[in-house]
Amino acid sequence: MTSLVWLRDDLRIADNPALHAAVARGEPVVVLFVLDEQSPGIRPLGSAARWWLHGSLTALAATLAARGGTLVLRRGPAAIVVPDVVHEAGASAVFWNRRYGGPEREVDAGIKARLRADGLEAMSFAASLLHEPWTVRTGAGTPYAVFTPFWNACLAAPPPRRPLPEPAEMPAPPPEVGSDDLDAWDLLPQRPDWAAGLRKRWSPGEPAAHDRLRTFLDEDSAGYDRARDEPAAEATSLLSPRLRWGELSPHQVWHAAIAAGAPATFLRELGWREFAWHTLFHAPDLATRNLRPEFDRFPWPEPSAAARDAWQRGSTGIALVDAGMRELWHTGFMHNRVRMVAASFLVKNLLVHWRHGETWFWDTLVDADPAANPFNWQWVAGSGADAAPYFRVFNPDLQRTKFDPDGAYVARWAAAPASLPPIVDLRATRQAALAAYDSMRRGMPGAAGRLQSA
Incomplete structure (x- = not known):
């Protein structure tokens, strides 16, 4: 008989309770990763995350091979793929580490119920x-x-x-189970290949x-x-x-x-x-719904495509914001202090809904996960848990003076656009944001028109 370990966001062999339990059975172990972007509610990965996943899976396959194991790759809805691999491997037990998003929990619960109904052992573990x-x-x-x-x-x-501890070796050779070719998943950018900065900054695995x-x-x-x-x-x-x-x-x-x-x-x-x-x-809908329902009344104006594009490109004329956005584009990462400043500028100075920023970070950050990314955007916007009050508007110029006093960070990432004129007046847009917040609290209609002209 065979044990199957189903990996997801736990691409390691050390301190992996599911793998530890499978190895302890002393039977052949099949290690499976499923790229599931088709199950209902599962959020497809962003571009930077896909780049990281390719590197991490490559490293994991090498680590397993050094211990006599193999990594099986499959793509498709997990509710179909996992039982298929169980059948192909002749597995009598399936182990995985728990996930905590709503759609993911539904998928896992359904698979666990089906496996147990078929007389198989199915166990999940706390790991992340x-x-x-x-x-x-x-x-x-x-x-x-x-x-x-x-x-x-x-x-x-x-x-x-x-x-x-990590297993020194797998207990026995696993059965032959068909695997996808990782390169065929097209996780890496090709035309154009924009990942040179990511490769320079990171070594996944x-x-x-x-x-x-x-x-x-x-x-x-x-x-x-x-x-x-x-x-x-x-x-x-x-x-x-x-x-x-x-x-x-x-x-x-x-x-x-x-x-x-x-x-x-x-x-x-x-x-x-x-x-x-x-x-x-x-709150499983954290990425799509205000955690504080009063923010459903916030009078967001129609977003300016030009302003939003300038923010994404790092060409707003606000030096610290532009430096952060350019660091993000080149490396898939942004310093946490600068993330807060860039997010506050988008939401409060440009009055662009936090979901637009959350979506952009989801696509461009190598560390964007389903919890931290929307959670932190809602924190900045004021609509989330323990949120920064909406009236707390980060002043990017003061933040630069305080935390980048010699201008080294701005010089590294935004030396050229540092001379661009600002696309908005920080003082005036702060006042417009506060007016919008006040109108939300008072339930006053009609603020959006005033904001749009600010």
Whole structure:
């Protein structure tokens, strides 16, 4: 008999509970990855994410091959593909690590019910969060809506489990099971090939993820508190795409950080990621619907295509925003402080709905995941959990003076467009945004026309 491990956003062999359980059975193990962009509600990957996925799967296949295993690739609806592979492999047990989005949970529950009805063992495991979403609740039994008490509750809970070791080798050769050719999935850009900057910046895969974690903890974490808000300092961990694709688990990062004496502010960033996923679990439509329903009344004007395009291209004439948008386009990444500034500028100075920005980041960020991306956009917009008040409008010029005082970050990414005239007046558009927010609170109609002329 054979055990089947179905991987998704957990592209690693160390601290992989599903793989650990399968190997422990002592039977041949088939490791399967399904590219499912067809099941109802499943969000197709963005372009940068597809590039990363290709590299991460390539690295995973090599890691498994070195231990006598193989990676089987299939494409299509998981509810069809997984049972097909179970039949081809003669599997008697199927293991996977849990997902927390609404459509994903429905797919997984349906497959689990079908497998068990057929007399197979089907088990799922906690692997991608420090705490399961249903285990962290307020005293009233409701989900937390504010981060600080949420994180305090997490810290008061039993500590995250210790990471599981990686298997030294697979227990027996797996049966021959047909696999797709990864290149045939066309995950990499071809015409044009815009990924040169991504290749220069990143090396996807579990081995590179562990290298980056060690480098951060050994060399960079000591200055994290001081320099993490300075984009030119490059003092952040750069672990977000590793966690997004599960090349590292949060348990590995947590315990390594504790052992290295990493600052509490870094652990708190893991908590923010946790909060985003817990929020998505309780609000599956986070990417399409305001978490705060009062924002359904916000008087968004018809968006200016020219202004939105200038924001995407990094040619707004606002130096810090343009630098961030150009870093994003070239590397698939943007410093977190600059992300907040660029998002605030789009939503509050240009009065473009947060969903437009969320969609652009979804397509261009290598670390865009279904929870953090909409969660953080809603936080900036004021419509989300523990949101920044709408009247808190980041001033990009003041942010540049404070966090890029010598202009190194702007010079690196936006030296040429730094001389462009601003497409909007920051003071006037801030006032227009506040007027829109006030009209929403008062339920006043007709603000959109005034905003459009601002």
